[in-house]
Amino acid sequence: MDDCPEPNVRVDAALPTVLVAAIALIDIDGRVLIAERPEGKSMAGMWEFPGGKVEAGEIPEAALIRECKEELGIDITAACLAPFAFASHSYEKFHLLMPLFVCRKWQGLVQGLEGQRTKWVKIRDLGTYEMPPADIPLVAMLRDFF
Known part of the structure; x- marks a missing residue:
């Protein structure tokens, strides 16, 4: 077990868990879409996989369909979303659980x-971004898989 990297999870802290769904849109040329976090948001200027918070009573796939329409102006369907990996990461004030879906088809x-x-x-x-x-462990998983 000595060769396992230390995860960034705080098992001793009672942090609220935030569920955020993310999408790796992959085009015909094998490129993935990233979006820059705008000024005024935490981690502004960093690049991320598009997506957003899963609202109460919503499933991750529905959140991505909604967020892709609102943020990117594209239509996706649940049938075109393939669960790929997830991130589990403790920030200072909350714990993030983020499933990443891969999608190769949209309108x-x-x-x-x-x-x-x-x-x-x-x-x-x-x-390089x-x-x-x-998001960083998800980048390594995408790179190793594709």
Whole structure:
């Protein structure tokens, strides 16, 4: 067990758990979409997989369908969402649980409808972008799988 990296989880703390669903949109050229966190939000300027909080009574797939329409102007269906991996990460004031879904098919053209910049990036180049700590292990998983 000595060769296992230390996870960033605080098992001794009573932190509220926040469920956030994220999506790795992968285009025909094998690039993945990332979005820049806008000014005024925590971790502004960092790049992340699009998505958002799962509302009460909502499942992660429904949250992604809603968020992709609101934030990116695209339509996706649950049938095109493939569960891929998840992040479990303790921040100072909450614990983040974030399932990541892969999607290769959607309707519409991606556009940042909430003022966020977006970029299509080769999966092997994702590590060159500053990302929130919870996203970093997901980058390695995507790189190893695709």
